[in-house]
Amino acid sequence: MLHKLKNFVTTGLLLAFFVYLIFGAVIFHALESPAEEKMRIEFWEFKRNLSRRWQNMLTQEELQGMLDLLFKAQSWGLHPDSTEEKSSRKRWGMDGALGFSGALLTTIGYGHFAPVTNAGKAFCVAYATLGIPLTALTVSAIAERMRNFSRFLAKKISEKRPQWNRQTVERSCNAGRVVVGMVVFFVIPTWMVHIVEDWTYGDSFYFVFITLSSVGFGDYVTGERIDREYSVNLVFYRVFILLWTGFGMAFLGMVFTMMSKALK
Amino acid sequence: MLHKLKNFVTTGLLLAFFVYLIFGAVIFHALESPAEEKMRIEFWEFKRNLSRRWQNMLTQEELQGMLDLLFKAQSWGLHPDSTEEKSSRKRWGMDGALGFSGALLTTIGYGHFAPVTNAGKAFCVAYATLGIPLTALTVSAIAERMRNFSRFLAKKISEKRPQWNRQTVERSCNAGRVVVGMVVFFVIPTWMVHIVEDWTYGDSFYFVFITLSSVGFGDYVTGERIDREYSVNLVFYRVFILLWTGFGMAFLGMVFTMMSKALK
Structure with a gap:
């Protein structure tokens, strides 16, 4: 039955x-x-x-x-302006290769470039087979830390204010977590890439969403503009993007799971 | 502690x-x-x-x-050969749009094309926000059916052969599920796209893996060749690819989850 x-x-x-x-x-x-x-x-x-x-x-x-x-x-990503004297950024330089590995392991797969050699493709499959489960584990550990923090907060508040309804406190903390997450992982990064990449607010938000959902079209990728200079330290910027991606994916994955349960 | x-x-x-x-x-x-x-x-x-x-x-x-x-x-995906008389397949024709929607909802996001209009990008975000949880739910329901089938099989065998060790039967059924899944979702589709798309076996396997893992670089996408005629009925082929993607993602997701647990 x-x-x-x-x-x-x-x-x-x-x-x-x-x-x-x-x-x-x-x-x-x-x-x-x-x-x-x-x-x-x-x-x-x-x-x-x-x-x-x-x-x-x-x-x-x-x-x-x-x-x-x-x-x-x-x-191959060569810009029409590109000449030997005024060359575009290399895709497979160490920074590009790091970005590629990150996009592969998180299954974002921007795909604005991908390996072309047979050895590269073979390594890609082997590397991802072990790496994707490892990354999923890491992201879900981060998500659990986020959940635990909100539970911890609810517990502390309930101890300090025992007269408040415990369930209401827990629900408020959960809702607060979503609101804070939206600000930290969507609003602030949208504003940041709007400034740094000089994309419109709309395009920046679209990039943020397409990345964190792990769709990753590759039509917008950070740190890849060759027609203008970056005004920020690129190393700091890349580390920021990397951390944001990991934590943001954990956050959005959590929201999607909540939505899946609600749909059920 | x-x-x-x-x-x-x-x-x-x-x-x-x-x-x-x-x-x-x-x-x-x-x-x-x-x-x-x-x-x-x-x-x-x-x-x-x-x-x-x-x-x-x-x-x-x-x-x-x-x-x-x-x-x-x-x-924009225009082939160098393309002329008004000998035009390449449209990306945003109904078949292309269907493929795009499927890649978005499954978070594969091949990204060899993506919306360029602001309305398209906005709809993309709204559509995916509801659609990704719905798809995740569908894929996990399929995965559960697969798990249940192997449990059901183990139960039937144990009933018929009560002298066999029950745990061994269960483990064999689980292992059998992985082997059958590898053949159905990897070996056969690799061979099929090798024939239909005329890619090498290596490239075909790479495509299969990059798709089912939901990475989706978009360097290989089925049904997009414009330099040769397809020898199969394209509607059947597309339906086959769509069903394979859904069930195959459920299968590979299950394998990745098993690997995550083993890594833990």
Whole structure:
């Protein structure tokens, strides 16, 4: 009986998931498709103009070869401005490699770059197989510390003010934890990357959310701008981002778990 | 006392995590950095040749503007071959939008494309806030069904063969579940995408692992090749990939949880 009920719940969840998935696709398609169409038309016009202008000095094959190389360079993260004298930051320098390892272990996987050598890919799989469980354990230990702190606080308050309803105190501490977490892990970092990266507030918040949820599209990544100088000490900034990521993921994971339970 | 012990464990975990992180960065840097250097030099040489060849008809600003547009087109996923007549698949068509929604809800976040409009980004955050807990619930319900099935099997076998040691039967069923899961969710899909996408076995396995672990770099994504025709029915293929992702994530998540417990 219980078994059948659980199968029923699973089926219901699957159905709800698919409906929600299709709903999202319809909205994203409606919102993003016109911008895409515009870019496509612009690119094709550019290609037509290029072959017309240089038809006497550039064969169709040469043009294609040129585009192939440029697209490959871009997929390697080379900025169009980049020259030997004014080079962009290396992806696989030690700082970039650290960022990559961090994104891999937390399963954020920004993916604006990824290993291309076979050895790199093989190491990536082996490294993540052990590293992801280790990181999950670390993040959940942090989350437990956060939970314990709020329990500890509730206990202390109840001892000092025994006349207050204990359950109310506990609930207030839990709610307080969410509010403080929102400020520490969302509001302050949004404002910080808005200043440091010069993204809009909206884009900064989007980056914060996409990172902490471990989605990690890689359209916004901190410390990667090559068209401007950073006004902060980059080492401090990177350490701040790293700590924020770990603790923030623990916090948002906790909120998602609370929401999952509420949905149940 | 217990509190202090837990703090000690958390500190140890954090230390282990950082050591592991730096270890990974050193290896990735050593493996990938030479390939990057090669591409950078190739790109700069190409740029130098281009300005030398066309110095009389193309100003430095025009060249830069051209590169800017081409790089932008590439970041929009336009293939260098793409023309109005021979267009590449749209990212934000309904099938692409479905894939995007799925990658967002599962936090895989391939990120080879992401919303660019402000409305798209805002919807993305709102949609994921409700959707990620819903998906997590669905995936964990699937994982529970898998666990229950192996328990159910162990019970049936113990009933039929009461002379067998019950604990051994249970352990064998658990081990069997991992082996069957590896075949169903790793071996068979690796072979399938090897055939359909024409990736090497190594690349196919790398794709399978990076997807199911929810890292999702986006360097390999199924159904996105524009340089060749697909030999399979794309609707069936997409549904297969979607089901595989959901069930496979549940399976690998279960393995990672088992590993976390073992590390503990």
